[in-house]
Amino acid sequence: MYGPNEQLTGSPADVYRCFMLPSPISSNRRAKSRHLRSFSSSDLKRALSLLRARSRFTHLSILILTGCFCVSFLYNLAFIFSSPPSSLVAYTPPQSILSTIARNSTLENLSHLVIVPGHAIWTGTQPDEVLNEDRWTLEEYQRGGGGFRIAAFVEHIRRGVEITLKDDTSLLIFSGGQTRLQSTTTEAESYMRLATSLGLFYPESKGTHHEPYFPRATTETHALDSYQNFLFSVARFHEMTGRYPLRVTVVGYEMKRRRFEELHRAAIRFPSHNFEYIGIEPAGEQETESARMGEVNNGYAPYNIDLYGCHDFLLAKRRGRNPFLRFHSYHASAPELRGLLEWCPDDARMVYDGPLPWDIYE
Template identity: 55%
Template sequence: MLPLPVSFSSASPRRDSLRRHPGGSRHYRSTRDVLLTRARVTNLGFLLLAAFAALSFLVNLAWYFSAPDGKGAYDGVYSPPRALWATVARESVLEDIDHLIMVPGHAIWKGTNLEARFDEDQWVLEPYQRGGGRVAAFIQHIIAGAELAQQDEHSLLVFSGGQTRESSTTTEAESYMRLAHISSLLPTAPSSPTSSHPSRPRLRATTEDYALDSYQNLLFSIARFHEYTGRYPARITVIGYEMKRRRFTELHRAALRWPETRFEYIGIDADGDAEAQGGKSAQEGELQNGYLPYTQDMYGCHGTLLEKRRFRNPSLRFHSYYTSAPELVSLFNWCPGRAEGGQTTIFPGPLPWDHLH
């Protein structure tokens, strides 16, 4: 209850409440009248505050949904923590790197003996990956990626693939990198004179340890390139199965709106795989289980393709790129459905490579 005016605390409320109108007539205002008058002022203030709160809520709601729908600016939405970057020291030799060479993983090498690298028992394989020279193809992908990176001093070699098998504690990417390292294949760059370890060369190779499918192999490798070098690539070369060429060049590249003129795919199948007994069945499997599903779900975030990601993530891991590649946050979140025009609707928001031609 609101307090009464000071004038009503006197012993003669009737005299104090007596008022004259301009015409000379007397009018007595009761306590009830005064209370109602003050209440109207209070209600007005309440309405103003409520309107301001509603406006603030709508503005914040619009900002919140601006990132997922891909139409909002990405700058400053996710600011990397200062304490995180305090542990990262990029050397000047990385400043001229602009070519991403990506090798997607398909299995996990668990061996340590280089001589036994072709032994299928030294790999964590799915049943359909046994036989047909699949292991030899994996090794050829690693060698081709490393050789190409050796030839281009402006390139960064990225092995991509997560911890996809419940029976292994390592990632596809790490096992590929380990095999390349033991084979003395990894490209290096001279150490910067200002480096704390001037005699130690800087590797031009790294791993991307979170991808769960081919779309994520490409997207996450771009993010890892940025995490490693501080910039986004100007060119991309992917080295993988020949039968997956169309999936990468026609679908994944298009989903990311990456310029076709700055994208190259090098396809390497196992020796004689096209003529091998399982060659045609492998190509049919790629068509039915890879290419066609992505034509209906460009970003792999619905139905069967989403279930594959869940199945390949038994250790419940998730990536760090929301922090290290904040410009891609909206793209990471893009999962078009009926509201956006269908599951094949291309991401419409700004991307760091929009300026490339």
Template identity: 50%
Template sequence: MLPTPISARFSQRSPKLGGGITASTAYHRHGRSRARLDVLLTRARVTNLGLILLGSFAALSFLVNLSYYLSSSCAPGVVAFGHPPGSILDTIEREDEVKGLSHLILVPGHGIWKGWNEEEKLDEEKWVLEQYQLGGGRVSAWVKHIETGAELALQDENSLLVFSGGQTRRNSTTTEGESYLRLASQTGMFKPNHRGISDLEPFRRATTENYALDSFQNLLFAIARFHEYTGRYPELITVVGYEMKRKRFTDLHRAALRWPADRFHYIGIDPEKEAPSARNGERQNGYLPYTRDTYGCHDELQQKRRSRNPFFRYHSYYTSSPDLTGLFDWCPGTPEGGPTVLYPGQLPWHKPR
């Protein structure tokens, strides 16, 4: 509080009243309540009452802003970043046919193709591969994944084909998704005899997702990329990948995103010469780790993401799909009940029961 104004103070030399009682004593005995009110209402540069009101307003404002900040940053389902700024939206003009797309066809990436023509698509020398990916017909299976995705996209005019995979290799500046789309285009998978598409004209219903570092992010980021590309979320999802990864996608990743099972399809294609050990490897290094860490954000799976991000890339979907912010950041641990607790917030495709 401000000091009591001089005009409201009693002189130290108060005259004595009868019985030896000073005026000051009488004041304190009989007028204490009135004195306090007088002090509050006495004029000063800022009255004490005014100061209290200003302080109360400031405190209330602080609490309101703090509550908003915490709810935006932490509470599931709350939009933290708002809508994309006008400087971004001004660069985007979607055609009507793009706005109406509703079927996401996802092809997750596994390697990076560095070839340029039809003859090089199956040549392992034209792929950036890990040591364990050499031989066994893996490259052939990846090409079939790409071909199948392209065929599905051509069959369904309401679909958007998304090749997903980030810049995961130190010895390549290309992303997995970009190399897959380039392979599809360079090898004529989008045929010119389909709906007037020429070899020189890009297929408008195919795009890339360039940030995913694992299978969970392949699915989540492909949904976000679909929204970024079309302005809406898909109604149907089809994934084209390894058959041995079917359960990982259908039972774990789909469930982690709470995507409806009746609107999710999986097409599995394994290498023809794949060794039996590959299925065991998928179970031990892929499926089982996700049963213990649903969102892949702890220990072993998190370390895999770090090792696959040598160029320190991060996605743009906080801006283009802000209503997925809570899901992007959801990483349950012991305080929330364990690393398998499903994200509880509202989702664009979630239908309340």
């Protein structure tokens, strides 16, 4: 810069350059550059220090949360493996129920379950009424044909009693619920009454009204179909004896053999070598062939795609057979079967995979 008393020398261009101010843009850039240099030398160190402090805090939080998760996971894992399976948890009914139960000590060692599924309801009381169609509550398709279906029902009952009398370790269970709106009794109770009326338990008594009580025969009065005949009878066996059967024999129609052997037995995973099915067909070849076709279309085929009978078609049949809105007690009296009793998977062919009392039989 020149003082006020100094003279300017040089060319006019030189004089102009001396007084020319820097452009605003260049000035801003230099200011920004100075500001950045200043930030990088002091503020940047402070910022990095803060960032590192936050990082340390975040890492510590992650470590704490991870540790809590691991402890929780290990605790739950130990709880799961130290606890018995839910379907096998011991359950004791309330004292108000237990106080009314006194099991017959002669039943505690029984091991063979004999099941006779019900198909209709006998309303008679006298031996000569056994084959009288008017003394039976029947479906329409069960009527006619000379009473051949009724004769088959009676033969099922006879054979079940016969097997039971020959095996002192067996318990006979007639199974079938209150399935008909026209009758206030159950299929099972009517079968028991028929057997007693014919004097089958004590042949020497010839069916007198003074026939003594036979302790190794009882009823299961809640089943609404063949699958429930099987499963509920196993639960009823436990109610009567306090244990589950080692062997199971089912007496029924020959045409239902495949349904029981291939589907129902497999559904509850009962060992095949401890299971027997005895089939007895009614007389009349034409009627039998028609019945077999009905069994395939209305029994075997539906169960083949719905093993537990809890969907659509088979569920509707159960509802139709429960006009009096009955329900069973087996969740309490056979707690080991709770999981199986409630098993109804979306995949209707999926076999129950929970623990069962007879797993040890394999």
